[in-house]
Amino acid sequence: MTIKGCAADFLPHETPMVLVEQLIAVDEESVHCRVTTAKTGVLAPFLNQQGELPAWFGVEIMAQTVGVWSGWQAKRAGAILIHPGMLLGGRGWRATQPHFPANATLDITMRLLMRDDRMGSFEGEIHYGDLLLASGRLNTYQPNEEELQQLMSQGNQP
Secondary structure (H helix, E strand, C coil), rough: CEEEEHHHHHHCCCCCCCCCCCEECCCEEEEEEECCCCCCCCCCCHHHCCEEECHHEEEEEEEHHHHHHHHHHHHHHCCCCCCCEEEEEEEEEEEECCCCCCEEEEEEEEEEEEEEEEEEEECCCCCCCEEEEEEEEEEEEEHHHHHHHHHHHCCCCC
């Protein structure tokens, strides 16, 4: 299913922690988002003096793209609130260069490999045109309401 829209509509994050801008397409097993490294975009606070984005941001950009997929799934199932998910780790993640280019439109695609209840494994890539910038697998977990409350209460303890 192709659907264009604002990626933030499917994420529980708020600015400045939203790191993807556009939802290009989403379906049962994949998602395609886009973000720019423009000085006026959502990544602006994280760009270096040359306008480049450190490549290590790619892990979180890919994770948020998975979050958009998860948020779309939740809204499609009738959820009113979108709950945060957790990035458990990754395998084989690699960037082809230390920085993503300035003023670039980055295409992020993620594909579901496996889903078991609230755990998932996704494989994806970040491209700038035909140039592969980063790739890898991410493992995620969707905590239930009780687990979220427990995590939040632990974070508020001295």
